[in-house]
Amino acid sequence: MKDEIELGEILKQLYAISGILIDVYDLEGRSVARYPEKGAAFCSLVSRNAEGCRRCERDNKEAFATVRKEHCVHIYRCHMGLYEAAMPLYHYGRLAGYMMTGQMLEDRPGAAREVEREARRLGLGTAEEIRQAVGELVRINLAEIETFLTLCRVCADYIANHHQFPVAASGTAREVVRYLEEHYREEITLDGLCRWSGYSRTRLNQLFRDYTGTSVGRYLTGIRLRNACKSLRGTGQSIYSVAMENGFSSQNYFSRQFKKYIGCTPGEYRNRQKKEDGQDTWDR
Known part of the structure; x- marks a missing residue:
């Protein structure tokens, strides 16, 4: 048995437990690992849209800035109304990168319709494409998010200290x-x-x-x-x-x-x- 678990395997296991996309970023905001690599179907629709990409980049930058300032997990709703969370990766007390989980649909009546409406407004795809992509999103409530993030924090500590994340x-x-x-x-x-x-x-x-x-x-x-x-x-x-x-x-x-x-x-x-x-x- 290996002493260390591969980074990709950690993300894969977290995804298997939750079905939630997980991304690891360096200090420059560049994605260095992700599972699944293609992302969610809804994420693919957004990435094909110039305005959607611009908004995603803005959300990421603001989330990373909040993490740097507050030194804690930051849970927020993205421009599409989905829950995302960003957390710091520390290496011996110094910020080394970020781990982000995303595209979580709030488990409440009407939430899916709100996301679909915004997706149609942005022109992310046909009504059927949007409906199918939203239907595949993980539905989760705030209590479940907190539970999942507790596990993510443990994994984040392991990742930062075992996968070449020391701050140069x-x-x-x-x-x-x-x-x-x-x-x-x-x-x-x-x-x-x-x-x-x-x-x-x-x-x-x-x-x-x-x-x-x-x-x-x-x-x-x-x-x-x-x-x-x-x-x-x-x-x-x-x-x-x-x-x-x-x-x-x-x-x-x-x-x-x-x-x-x-x-x-x-x-x-x-x-x-x-x-x-x-x-x-x-x-x-």
Whole structure:
């Protein structure tokens, strides 16, 4: 008997128990394993439709962003009204990827008709194709979803620690960049980032500088200043409001950083802002 179970076999067994599609993604949101490989018939209908694909990609990105932010399983209804769940895959405390289960139809009267109606509205196929595909979806209630996800969590831990999911140095740096871009309005400290990433201050700074060419602090300031420039150009907000909205601790600190990197005060920048739409002064 093998010491380790193949990734595909794990997904296959979970599918055999539940009939629910299971996908494993890397940190870039690329599918690295799936069972069944073809997906559900309904998923195939959606994937043939450009608008359906766009919505699916948006749902996935939003789900992954929520998992990164909340560090927990995220259950939601997709754009077609079906239940899906995304959960983090951790390797020694650091995010390494995602596992997603999907296309679950809520077991209640009228749920199938609602999905069919939306599918017809998007033009996913003929009425018969849609009806047949929806009829093949797994029907499940919220309590059953929770039970299934408990099993998935156990499998997710095994997958992350046995199937080449350790976070590479560049992967860690990319995750920190994403975190900064998503949370720049909040108070962010290097110690907090170290706790979040699982690295020491020295190691995290080194990884980040190797990946971006600059320090965590300067990169974060760059994000905040770029967004502040957009606010100064495109809104009538006060300087104080712009500073607070973009994560600066005070208006004075904001003005000093703005002068240091942009070369003028926020007020001067606003008065002489460029006419060309979308041109940023800040260059990281």
